[in-house]
Amino acid sequence: MSRSTILSGMDLSKKYETLEVVKGVSISIDKGEFVCLVGKSGCGKTTLLSLLSGLERPTKGNVVLNGKKINGATEDELALFRRENVGFIFQSFNLIPTLSAWENVALPLFPMKMTGDERRRRASELLDQMELGQRMDHLPSALSGGEKQRVAIARALINHPKIVFADEPTGNLDSATGDAIMDILRRLHREEGVAILMVTHEAELAEQADRLIRMHDGEVIS
Amino acid sequence: MNLRYLRNELYYQKRRTLAAVIGLSIGIALLIILNALSMAYRRAAQVPLQEIGADVTVQRSGNVPKDLTGAVFPCSAVTIRNEEVKRIEALPGVRGVGKAVLLWVFDPDRAWIVLGVEQKNAVGPAILSASVTEGRFLEEGKSEALVEVAYARQFGMKRGDTLSVAGREFPVVGLVDASRATKLAVANVYLPLADAQDLAGSSKPLQSVSPFDPGDVNLLFIKADQEKIPELAASLRGILGKKATVATPDSFLKLLGSLFALSDKFTMAASLIAIIVAVLIAFKTMAGNIAERAKEIGILKAVGWTNHNVVVQLLTESVVQCFLAGLLGILIALAAAFGLGFMQVSIPIPWDMSPTPHFLPGGGDQIFKTLRLPIHVPWTLAAFAVLLSIVIGGMTGALLGRHTAKIKPSEVLRHE
Numbered sequence: 001m002s003r004s005t006i007l008s009g010m011d012l013s014k015k016y017e018t019l020e021v022v023k024g025v026s027i028s029i030d031k032g033e034f035v036c037l038v039g040k041s042g043c044g045k046t047t048l049l050s051l052l053s054g055l056e057r058p059t060k061g062n063v064v065l066n067g068k069k070i071n072g073a074t075e076d077e078l079a080l081f082r083r084e085n086v087g088f089i090f091q092s093f094n095l096i097p098t099l100s101a102w103e104n105v106a107l108p109l110f111p112m113k114m115t116g117d118e119r120r121r122r123a124s125e126l127l128d129q130m131e132l133g134q135r136m137d138h139l140p141s142a143l144s145g146g147e148k149q150r151v152a153i154a155r156a157l158i159n160h161p162k163i164v165f166a167d168e169p170t171g172n173l174d175s176a177t178g179d180a181i182m183d184i185l186r187r188l189h190r191e192e193g194v195a196i197l198m199v200t201h202e203a204e205l206a207e208q209a210d211r212l213i214r215m216h217d218g219e220v221i222s
Numbered sequence: 223m224n225l226r227y228l229r230n231e232l233y234y235q236k237r238r239t240l241a242a243v244i245g246l247s248i249g250i251a252l253l254i255i256l257n258a259l260s261m262a263y264r265r266a267a268q269v270p271l272q273e274i275g276a277d278v279t280v281q282r283s284g285n286v287p288k289d290l291t292g293a294v295f296p297c298s299a300v301t302i303r304n305e306e307v308k309r310i311e312a313l314p315g316v317r318g319v320g321k322a323v324l325l326w327v328f329d330p331d332r333a334w335i336v337l338g339v340e341q342k343n344a345v346g347p348a349i350l351s352a353s354v355t356e357g358r359f360l361e362e363g364k365s366e367a368l369v370e371v372a373y374a375r376q377f378g379m380k381r382g383d384t385l386s387v388a389g390r391e392f393p394v395v396g397l398v399d400a401s402r403a404t405k406l407a408v409a410n411v412y413l414p415l416a417d418a419q420d421l422a423g424s425s426k427p428l429q430s431v432s433p434f435d436p437g438d439v440n441l442l443f444i445k446a447d448q449e450k451i452p453e454l455a456a457s458l459r460g461i462l463g464k465k466a467t468v469a470t471p472d473s474f475l476k477l478l479g480s481l482f483a484l485s486d487k488f489t490m491a492a493s494l495i496a497i498i499v500a501v502l503i504a505f506k507t508m509a510g511n512i513a514e515r516a517k518e519i520g521i522l523k524a525v526g527w528t529n530h531n532v533v534v535q536l537l538t539e540s541v542v543q544c545f546l547a548g549l550l551g552i553l554i555a556l557a558a559a560f561g562l563g564f565m566q567v568s569i570p571i572p573w574d575m576s577p578t579p580h581f582l583p584g585g586g587d588q589i590f591k592t593l594r595l596p597i598h599v600p601w602t603l604a605a606f607a608v609l610l611s612i613v614i615g616g617m618t619g620a621l622l623g624r625h626t627a628k629i630k631p632s633e634v635l636r637h638e
Contacts, residue, residue, distance in 0.1 A: 055524060056632040076528040083526020090635060094521045096227075098234040103226060107522070110224040111531040139234075155525065 005064075006031045006162050006195045009052050012061035014044075021047045023218040024061070029163065032193040034186070036206040039215035045199040046167055048215065052197065053086055053165045054078045066162050083108050087156030087194075091168035093148040095140040095155075101147075102127060102136040105154040126154035130184065146177035153184055163195040164188070170205065182208060223538045231539055238514070242507040243547045246611065249500025250551025253493050254599055254607050255558045260489040262597035266567045267475040270591045273404040275349035276320065276443035277451060279469040279575065280310070282462050287427035293325045293336070293388045294428050295440055298467065298574035304437035306461055313457050315450030320346020320443035323418035324407055325428075326579055327388050333579060334373070336387060337409035337441075338418020346443035350412070353403040357381040357396025360414055367392035368412040371399045387411060388421050405571045405591045406469075407441060415439075467574055477570050501614050504547075508540055508618040512625045519626055520634030529626060536622045541615035548611030552604045565595045 008028035014021050021044045029035050037045050050056035052063055054070045063070050066085050070078060088094075095104045105123035127136055130150040140148055149169060156164050166185065170178030182205060188194050198209065206212055214222045232239045271277055284300030295301070311319050323338035339347040341360045351359035355371050367385050374380065374397050383394045392413060401408050413421075422434045432440075446454050455468045462468075512519070522532050568590040576589055 050632040055635070056630070075523075076530065079523055079526050079528045079531075082524065088524055094517070094524075094635060096518055096521065098230040099227065103230070108525040108527075110227060111527055116226065159526070 004030045006033075006066055007052060007197070008064045009048075009058075010062045010064075012048065012051050012058045012063070014047050014051055014056065015059045020059075021218055022051065022058070025215075025218075025220050026061075027052070027213060027220065029195055029197055031162070032189070032195055034189045034196045034208075034210045035198070035213060036209035036211070037197060037199045037213050037215060038201060038203070038206045041201060043215045044218040045201075045215055049165050049167055049197065049199050053088065054082055083111075083159060085162050087159070087161035087164040089149070089152050089156050089164060089166040089169045091171040093140070093145075093152045093172070095148055095151060097140055100137045100139055101132060101143065101151045104140065104151055105158055107155060108159050122158060123154070126157055127151070130154050144177075145173050146180060149173060149177075149181050150184065153181070153188075157188070157192075157194070161194065163197065166196060166198040168199055168201070170200070170202070178205075223534045227535065228539055228542065232542065238507075238511060239543060242504070242511070242543045243550055245503035245507060246500050246544055246547035246614070247550035247554060249496050249503055250548050250607050250611055251554035251558065253496040253500065253610070254551060254555035254603055255562075256489055256492045256496060257603055258555065258559055258597050258599050259562065259595075261600070261603075262562075262595050263475060263478060263567070264471065265596045266569060266593060267478060268471040269593055269596075270405055270474055270569055270571060271469065271471060273349075273591075274406045274443060275344065275346050275445075277446045277448065277471070278444040278454065278458070279406065280442040280444065280458055280462065281440060281467045281574070283465045283467060283574070285431040287431045289427045289430075290326075290328050291427060292329075293327050293421040293425040295422070295432050296324065296326055296577035296579075298577045299324050299440040300432040301434045301438050302440055302442060302462065304435065304439075307437075307439060307442065309461050310442065310444070310458060313454060313461075315447045315454045316444055317447065318343075318345040318445040320344075320348070320445075321415060321439040322347055322407065322441040322443065323415060323422055323439050324409065324441050324577070325388075325418060325421060326577075327421070329386070329388065332377070334387075334410040335408075335578060336411045336413055336418060336421070337407055338413050338415040338421075340415050345445045347404075347407060347412070350398050350400050350403055353399045354396050355399045357394070359396060359398075360412060361395075362414075364395075365390075365392055365414060365417050366395045368396050368398050369394055370401060370408070370410050370412075371397045372401060373410040385411065387413070388425065390417070390421065392417070405589050406575050408576050469572075469575055474569055477572070478567065497610065500611075501617065504540070504544060504614045504618050505621060507543075508536075508621060509625070512536070512622060516629055517634045519629045520631040523629070524631040524635060532626050533619065533622055536626065537616070537619035540618045540622065541612055544611040544615030544618075545608065548608040551607055551611065552599065555599055555604075555607075559597045559599050562595055562597050566592055567595050568592045 005028050010026050012022055012025045039045050051058045102120055102123040105126055106119040109119045124136055127133055132150055170181050189196050200206055213220055281299040282302055283298050286297045287294055320343045321340055325336040327334050327336050341362050360366055360368055369379050381394055381396055385392045385394055422428055451470050455470050458468045459466050519532055571589040571591055
């Protein structure tokens with residue numbers, strides 16, 4: 001792994017009983033790189049993303065994230081590693097419905113020793129960047145789809161991650177809102193130098209990335 | 223553990239919170255009220271004895287003379303020897319003994335019930351000194367009589383009159399409302415113990431069936447250590463033999479016949495069922511809670527919460543919910559206790575313990591001590607209920623831990 005590589009997966013396979021969803025995939029992403037993982041629905045993109053982010057363990061192969069081999073880590077070690085190094089953006093936003101916008105953003109900070117004021121300050125800075133400063137105290141049910149996804153992006157960034165994993169981040173949004181979200185992701189990549197691995201099946205979005213990885217039937221084809 | 227998250231979950235998930243709190247609070251209220259009821263019946267069972275200044279009464283049954291003239295003993299209360307009294311006074315757990323002689327006196331012009339009492343003994347019928355309605359109570363060293371107020375009214379007796387009892391004369395020094403004060407050993411006339419003993423000792427019919435020496439008595443009132451009453455009762459039967467009648471709070475409790483009065487085992491079994499119901503409600507609610515929140519737990523884990531962080535958060539929620547349920551349970555139990563406090567309890571008084579000749583007015587009637595159920599929720603029971611609620615909340619944590627550990631974020635967050 002070169003000094004500039006932030007993430008590498010070597011010979012990754014994932015089997016569910018007899019069904020092999022990811023078949024011997026090797027992949028690496030450099031620091032600050034914006035990579036899109038594309039392919040048809042069911043080709044194994046999301047599973048590969050889960051393997052690379054430590055949400056799931058591979059049946060075979062290794063994952064090295066920010067210089068640390070994560071395969072042998074316990075569930076709790078993986079959780080702590082994710083908290084310090086990784087941000088997630090999901091298609092269905094996955095916000096906690098009983099927490100306000102800023103509380104959702106600060107969710108990764110809740111288990112950390114920190115004052116409530118400090119959490120709120122850090123969350124509000126990010127929400128300001130997402131142009132949601134006026135919506136800080138609103139519950140997710142009071143936010144539009146685009147606003148929810150911007151809250152989710154802010155949450156992904158709260159711990160200054162080295163890499164953000166985005167799984168179909170515009171999948172539940174109309175095209176205009178989706179474009180706006182993509183603008184934010186590109187800005188993050190450009191201004192903050194955050195590496196992004198984004199799963200999508202939309203060719204137009206994929207073209208905006210630095211590099212494209214195509215998957216088919218569990219394998220990387222280009 | 224994050225208090226803000228905890229507060230929001232409890233506040234915004236009102237349906238879930240209320241279901242858990244109300245469900246568990248009913249179980250807790252049931253537990254409190256069952257035990258409060260049991261204690262109330264126990265307290266009620268103590269009242270007939272407390273009214274006569276005792277924890278235990280002792281008497282012995284025997285024969286009634288064929289010739290009902292002068293002073294005789296009722297069949298339910300014959301001689302208790304002075305030596306037996308001394309042995310009883312020395313028994314462990316006995317804090318004081320009050321002695322009395324209960325007589326049926328058949329004079330040519332009337333029949334009456336006479337009770338000889340120790341004027342200054344705090345244990346036993348001297349407690350009636352508080353119920354004197356006119357005149358004064360009996361004084362030591364004086365041969366005088368106190369008449370029950372209803373009896374005096376019926377026969378036109380008043381303070382200052384002289385009564386002739388079995389051929390002996392006694393000035394009436396006062397009237398006493400005894401039948402309102404107690405239901406045990408109620409008499410028409412009260413005399414000093416020594417005078418009643420003289421009447422008994424000089425009665426040939428009485429002596430013919432129940433030899434009676436100076437210093438003997440036929441009724442004992444005992445103050446005792448509450449926890450030693452059961453073994454004391456056994457010792458009393460050992461001293462006085464098979465014909466002894468020993469009245470204790472437990473014997474009145476049995477007369478009540480209520481399920482709660484029947485046994486501690488019933489209360490314990492019912493309490494156990496209430497606790498099991500409460501635990502099942504808490505577990506079921508929490509299990510449903512976990513299933514409903516699987517995705518949320520997945521999110522927490524994905525963004526860096528360890529299993530320990532998640533378990534502590536959910537466990538705290540569970541403990542707080544159960545604590546609130548405990549408090550609500552106490553409020554429900556207090557309301558129920560208030561309502562049950564209007565309930566009347568009638569404790570049957572065995573004829574043996576307040577014997578009236580059957581041929582006298584009211585002689586065959588069943589006497590009851592009727593009182594309002596003395597129910598209340600003691601703070602110790604309330605504190606136990608809250609503690610139990612918290613323990614139940616904590617126990618659900620074990621379930622939570624197992625379930626949350628099994629939740630994989632990748633499985634619950636996989637997009638639709």
